[in-house]
Amino acid sequence: KAGVTQTPRYLIKTRGQQVTLSCSPISGHRSVSWYQQTPGQGLQFLFEYFSETQRNKGNFPGRFSGRQFSNSRSEMNVSTLELGDSALYLCASSLEGEWTEAFFGQGTRLTVV
Amino acid sequence: ELKVEQNPLFLSMQEGKNYTIYCNYSTTSDRLYWYRQDPGKSLESLFVLLSNGAVKQEGRLMASLDTKARLSTLHITAAVHDLSATYFCAPPGGGADGLTFGKGTHLIIQP
Numbered sequence: 254k255a256g257v258t259q260t261p262r263y264l265i266k267t268r269g270q271q272v273t274l275s276c277s278p279i280s281g282h283r284s285v286s287w288y289q290q291t292p293g294q295g296l297q298f299l300f301e302y303f304s305e306t307q308r309n310k311g312n313f314p315g316r317f318s319g320r321q322f323s324n325s326r327s328e329m330n331v332s333t334l335e336l337g338d339s340a341l342y343l344c345a346s347s348l349e350g351e352w353t354e355a356f357f358g359q360g361t362r363l364t365v366v
Numbered sequence: 367e368l369k370v371e372q373n374p375l376f377l378s379m380q381e382g383k384n385y386t387i388y389c390n391y392s393t394t395s396d397r398l399y400w401y402r403q404d405p406g407k408s409l410e411s412l413f414v415l416l417s418n419g420a421v422k423q424e425g426r427l428m429a430s431l432d433t434k435a436r437l438s439t440l441h442i443t444a445a446v447h448d449l450s451a452t453y454f455c456a457p458p459g460g461g462a463d464g465l466t467f468g469k470g471t472h473l474i475i476q477p
Contacts, residue, residue: 286464296454298464311462343408345465352458354399355465357409 255280257346257358265364271332274361278325278346284308285327286355287319290341299342301351302327308351334365368393368459372468380476382444387471389438389455398438398457399465400429409454413440445475 258277266272278285286309287299298311302321319329325346331338341362345355369392379385389398397416401409413422415431415438422429426449428441438455452470459466 288464288467295469296456296467298462298466301464309461309464311464345409352397352460352465354411354414356411357401359408 257344257356259342259344259358259361261361262359263362263364265366266334267366268334268336270334271330272334272363273328273330274342274344274363276327276329276344276346276358278327278344279356281348282346282356283325283349284347284351284353285321285325286345286347287327287329288343288345289313290343290360291339296343299329303349303351331363336365339363339365368395368457368463368466370455370457370466370468372453372455372471374471375469376472378474378476379442379445381446384444385442387440387442387453387455387473389440389468391436391438391455391457391466393459394433394436395457395459396433398431398455400438400440401454401456401467403452403454403470412453440471442473447475447477449473450475 284303286301301309316332321327341360343360344358347353371390373388400413413429418433420431431438454470456465456467
């Protein structure tokens with residue numbers, strides 16, 4: 254059974270640019286969540302999507318957005334990148350219920366220069 | 367807002383020893399998850415604790431949950447080097463909290 258797949262694995266972007274990250278959940282999983290991991294702030298919740306709808310949202314500015322497609326794949330977008338957005342972005346998939354066991358992808362390492 | 371506190375944040379121990387990692391959280395949650403992260407890697411699900419009094423064991427690791435005390439423990443028995451990693455506890459806070467992670471316990475097990 255394939256796990257959660259995130260692409261790309263590594264990205265280098267310049268301040269002010271925008272970036273789109275992709276996540277394919279485990280087959281049959283309909284919930285996708287996104288987390289940001291930094292050395293200073295640790296793991297922080299960005300948002301969760303279920304059935305193409307944002308079901309929960311963390312406390313991040315509007316520059317961070319996401320969406321989910323009918324096949325449960327999800328993308329997150331960060332606009333007007335700042336140096337502080339450099340982080341490991343992790344996607345997790347779950348079956349259906351809110352906050353059931355989450356399985357994480359390998360992450361996308363974003364570096365903003 | 368749910369707060370999660372793990373203790374200790376850093377632990378260096380010798381092989382063969384026992385130790386316990388503690389996870390306290392600030393508001394009611396009926397479940398809690400433990401994850402392991404190796405350097406440069408993603409999070410691996412270790413335990414799913416779904417009710418008060420739940421106890422799960424896998425090899426040298428045992429996790430428990432006391433929802434009344436808002437406390438979960440991860441006990442390591444006769445530690446081996448392969449268990450060196452960072453361990454996170456995560457109760458779901460819901461809403462804007464999402465799955466709320468502790469800062470992690472960085473565990474180093476020395477031969």
